[in-house]
Amino acid sequence: MSTETGGVGKLTEESDKLDESLRDFRVSVHAWSEAAHVQPRAAFKPERRRIWRLAAGWALSCFLVAGGVSTGVWEHHRQEMKIVAARIAEQQRLAAQEQARQEEEDLLAKVDSDVSREVPSAMEPLAQLMADDETQVSAK
Amino acid sequence: MAAGTALEAITMATAEKIAAEEFSAVVTKHRPQIFRFLLSSTRDVDLAETLTQECFLKAHRNWGSFRGESSAMTWLMRIAINLQKDHWRNRRMQFWRQTRSHAVDLDEASDWLPSGERSVEQQLLAKERVRQVAKAVEGLSERQRTVFLLRYVEEMELSEIARATGLNEGTVKAHLSRAVARVRAELGGKR
Numbered sequence: 001m002s003t004e005t006g007g008v009g010k011l012t013e014e015s016d017k018l019d020e021s022l023r024d025f026r027v028s029v030h031a032w033s034e035a036a037h038v039q040p041r042a043a044f045k046p047e048r049r050r051i052w053r054l055a056a057g058w059a060l061s062c063f064l065v066a067g068g069v070s071t072g073v074w075e076h077h078r079q080e081m082k083i084v085a086a087r088i089a090e091q092q093r094l095a096a097q098e099q100a101r102q103e104e105e106d107l108l109a110k111v112d113s114d115v116s117r118e119v120p121s122a123m124e125p126l127a128q129l130m131a132d133d134e135t136q137v138s139a140k
Numbered sequence: 141m142a143a144g145t146a147l148e149a150i151t152m153a154t155a156e157k158i159a160a161e162e163f164s165a166v167v168t169k170h171r172p173q174i175f176r177f178l179l180s181s182t183r184d185v186d187l188a189e190t191l192t193q194e195c196f197l198k199a200h201r202n203w204g205s206f207r208g209e210s211s212a213m214t215w216l217m218r219i220a221i222n223l224q225k226d227h228w229r230n231r232r233m234q235f236w237r238q239t240r241s242h243a244v245d246l247d248e249a250s251d252w253l254p255s256g257e258r259s260v261e262q263q264l265l266a267k268e269r270v271r272q273v274a275k276a277v278e279g280l281s282e283r284q285r286t287v288f289l290l291r292y293v294e295e296m297e298l299s300e301i302a303r304a305t306g307l308n309e310g311t312v313k314a315h316l317s318r319a320v321a322r323v324r325a326e327l328g329g330k331r
Binding site: 014017018020021022024025026027028029030031032033034035036037039 | 172175176179180185188250252253254266269270272273274277292293295320323324327
């Protein structure tokens with residue numbers, strides 16, 4: 001019974017403490033507010049809304065970002081085009097070289113075949129003599 | 141016809157004059173309370189003053205549409221709560237703005253407690269408790285803090301709080317209960 005009474009008493013005490021604290025808090029805020037409310041303050045020109053400035057800032061930012069991005073894209077595209085053009089030029093140069101080499105080889109081959117057809121082999125008469133000798137020996 | 145137009149003009153001018161006088165009376169009556177709520181909520185005198193001015197400016201613009209379904213105080217408080225919400229939302233967006241730099245320290249806030257007829261020891265104890273309550277209030281969520289301040293500083297009824305905040309009474313009770321539990325815990329009691 002005494003424990004129950006003690007518990008109830010403690011709860012009541014806590015509740016009183018809370019009520020008192022909340023009351024003090026209210027009184028404190030009221031006093032602070034009254035003091036702040038009656039306190040003279042220097043008048044100042046209220047800050048104008050910065051909608052236009054904000055909009056202009058946004059527009060400028062968007063313009064700069066768009067400009068930066070498009071410049072980057074254009075520059076990238078230009079570099080790509082340069083690389084492609086250089087590659088094509090290199091391919092054309094190689095093709096021209098190959099063609100020239102091929103023509104030269106064809107020409108040399110043609111000259112070789114023409115010369116071999118018109119001029120007899122330098123060793124042909126000697127070979128003929130050797131063949132004749134061999135024939136005579138075998139006849140003996 | 142011309143006489144009718146002139147009469148209408150006079151009637152409108154009179155109506156406007158009456159409305160202006162009514163609004164002026166409302167401002168005189170409720171300005172301290174709105175300022176107090178905003179001050180306790182933000183703990184910043186300049187910010188509370190600015191938001192109070194904005195609140196009455198907005199109220200003035202919409203005074204014609206106020207139908208008197210709730211009391212003028214509840215209507216004004218609703219505007220103040222919305223302005224405060226907008227302010228914190230903008231502040232979150234513009235995080236680089238140190239708007240909270242003018243907020244008064246908790247110790248300073250508790251200094252306003254009148255001494256009354258208490259002993260020095262009792263005064264110190266009371267100040268400490270006020271500081272603890274302020275600390276607990278600072279830690280509450282925005283909605284809990286609003287409900288708590290309206291109930292325990294402005295002493296508004298639950299139904300009025302519900303109308304001012306746009307919540308139903310059950311939700312108001314739940315927020316209030318959690319807020320009080322937090323304050324009790326801060327004061328050293330049970331949750």
